[in-house]
Structure formats: C-alpha cells, structure tokens
Amino acid sequence: MTTETIAPHGGTLVNLVVSPAEAERIAAEAASYPQVVVNHRELSDLEMLATGALSPLTGFQGEKDYHSILETMHLPNGLPWTIPVTLSVTEDELVAVGSADAVALLSHAGAAPLAILELQEVFRRDREKEALGVFLTEDREHPGVQALHGAGDHCLAGELKVLRLPQHHDFVKYRRTPAETRAAFAERGWSRVVGFQTRNPIHRAHEYIQKCALEIVDGLLVHPLMGATKGDDVPADVRMQCYEALFDGYYPKDRAMISVFPAAMRYAGPKEAIWHAIARKNYGCTHFIVGRDHAGVGSYYGTYDAQKIFEEFEPDELGITPLMFEHSFWCNRCEGMGSPKTCPHGEEDRVSLSGTKVREMLRAGQKPPQEFSRPEVAQILIDAMSEGS
Numbered sequence: 001m002t003t004e005t006i007a008p009h010g011g012t013l014v015n016l017v018v019s020p021a022e023a024e025r026i027a028a029e030a031a032s033y034p035q036v037v038v039n040h041r042e043l044s045d046l047e048m049l050a051t052g053a054l055s056p057l058t059g060f061q062g063e064k065d066y067h068s069i070l071e072t073m074h075l076p077n078g079l080p081w082t083i084p085v086t087l088s089v090t091e092d093e094l095v096a097v098g099s100a101d102a103v104a105l106l107s108h109a110g111a112a113p114l115a116i117l118e119l120q121e122v123f124r125r126d127r128e129k130e131a132l133g134v135f136l137t138e139d140r141e142h143p144g145v146q147a148l149h150g151a152g153d154h155c156l157a158g159e160l161k162v163l164r165l166p167q168h169h170d171f172v173k174y175r176r177t178p179a180e181t182r183a184a185f186a187e188r189g190w191s192r193v194v195g196f197q198t199r200n201p202i203h204r205a206h207e208y209i210q211k212c213a214l215e216i217v218d219g220l221l222v223h224p225l226m227g228a229t230k231g232d233d234v235p236a237d238v239r240m241q242c243y244e245a246l247f248d249g250y251y252p253k254d255r256a257m258i259s260v261f262p263a264a265m266r267y268a269g270p271k272e273a274i275w276h277a278i279a280r281k282n283y284g285c286t287h288f289i290v291g292r293d294h295a296g297v298g299s300y301y302g303t304y305d306a307q308k309i310f311e312e313f314e315p316d317e318l319g320i321t322p323l324m325f326e327h328s329f330w331c332n333r334c335e336g337m338g339s340p341k342t343c344p345h346g347e348e349d350r351v352s353l354s355g356t357k358v359r360e361m362l363r364a365g366q367k368p369p370q371e372f373s374r375p376e377v378a379q380i381l382i383d384a385m386s387e388g389s
C-alpha cells in the first residue's frame, strides 16, 4: 500500500463473508433454520452489507436504528444515516420463523442459503413514518412508496453471517467490492477520488461535470447503479455499452475507472443522495458528485434539494466531500461546455435538449447533435431502441 484514501464510515470496513471452513459448518447448521426468500432490493442490500459498502452496519437494522434514522438522519451512535436497511417478512413468513433464533436467507425458493441472520428482533414497520421519513411523500405513485407498500408488515433484524455473495453473470470484470476499489485506487496512486453515481447513459453534460471534478482530484470512479431500477430506465447492459464507448474514446485510462454499484434504486432524492455519498466513501471515494435532482423521480423533489440536504450535516460527520454541479451544456458562442455559472450567453446559443426530446430523436434513429451526445453513445442507444421496438 502506497496511498491511503478516506476511512470508511464509522472507521472500519465491514466484511461479513465468513471463511470457507466456517461457511461449511454454518451451512450444515442452517439446514434446520427457517428459510426466508429476500426480494431484489434486499438482495442488493445483503450484498452491500456483506462487502462493507454499508459500513458500519453489520446486518439488517432493528427498531431503534429505524426510528433514529427516520427522526434524526443519524444512527443511535450519532453517525449520519438516512435510509433504514431492513428485511421485511409477511405475516405468513413470520409465523414460519416462529421463535427461531436464526433464519437462512435465500435468493429464491430452493436455492442454497446465502446468509444466516442471527435473529435479534422482530418489529412492525411504520409505513406512514417511513414513507415520509425516506421519500418525503406518502403518494403511492412514487416508486419507493409503492415498493414500501408491497413489502411485508414486519422486519427481521440482526447480525449477518454471509456464506457467499449473490452470484452475478453480467459485468463480472466491473464488479469490485469496497476493499477491491480501495486496492485499485492505491495501486493507481490515487488518494483523492471522485465518485459519480449514475443510472442513465452519460451524455456530454455529465461527461463535462465528471471531468471538471477530475481536474481537482487524482481519479474518477464512474459507479453506475446496477441493482433494480424502474422499468422505464435504460437497461443495464445498454448503459454499460455506453460507458465503455465513452471510456474507449474520451477518458484517460490511468485516471478513470468503471465499477458496478450493486445497490437498488429507491428514488428517495435527497435522503438517497446522502446514502449514496456514504456508500461511496466506503468504496474509498473522497469526493462525490451531486448533480441536480440526484436520485429523484417525477416532481417529488426540488431541483436542488439533494444538494441542500448536505448543509444539514457537519462537514466532518460525513467525511466525504460533496461537489455540487449545475446543469451543463455546449455553448456555441463560448465554443465549449459550460453552465449558467460560467457561460453568460442566452438559451439561443446553448445546445440543450430535454430528456423527452432526446428519446424521441433516438427512437426515430436520429443522432442528437455531437455537442449533446458523443456519436458512439448515440449509436448504441439508437441500436438498442430499434431492437427493443
């Protein structure tokens, strides 16, 4: 190790994956435990807990944590935390669990257990409080609120012993745990690293923001979220092709890296922006890009809410430094990329397209102007849309 980056949230990088020998012993014991099948969101959370992406958490959270987070945006020990990480069960599943002191967690019925939850507590979730506390709305049209109402009434809480990580067959070379991204940063000699969260293809505006950030640090981690997203978001494999094309053509190999962020989207806007920043700190990022409407959906959050929420924390309690960015664009008179902070010209000089307009063009097989989108990226999206239709 030549370079030290930032300390994980709470000081220690958690690793819940047991040794192969212990896994074998536990798996034998686990045969007699009640089994619980986790949903997609919980499976993502399980992977993040296992690898320390959610350090300092060591399992699914209990009632005290739950209320503390919803009421104060902090864990009972005072560390910032904005979204409870819970494991829900239905009434029937709860009956099946009975008075067991441990349960086996499965990705699907009939699978071998992924992890053992040492059952410390069962509590009833408060949907109204959770919806308002996390999503700031009770509207059931909100995808996060909808998921909350689809989940069971009770939560199982306790420490996890993870026998194996959930298996992935896609993007395998881009899947790095926090320990692995930290090692990769050290190997490249990066001590200051900026993380970029995305669940969309990257056009020139976001490329510009990333490169502005990269000007002041050593390295860039493009960290696309590849857990569950809404059905109308661009599919993960198409997005990955776009990132690869961009990296091939326009990014410096020794300064930028793509890695998969296995989280599921909550669409919790500001609360998720903080949660995303904390997770990226665990992956070793010292800086985190917060754009407009980060993790937003529909019109539930104000354009700058995800940036403003950072002011509610003391800078040293989060540790990671947020970098706030404006909407950016190509300006014909500046002859370059800029934002309202740097370009004095009017709308008529700027190449801006709405998301709806871009989708329309791509669907019609038409490339947006190269000032808006790299032609390689536009082509991939056009091809994907013509296959999909």
Ligand SMILES: [Zn+2]
Pocket: 331, 332, 333, 334, 335, 338, 343, 344, 345, 349
């Ligand atoms: Zn200008």
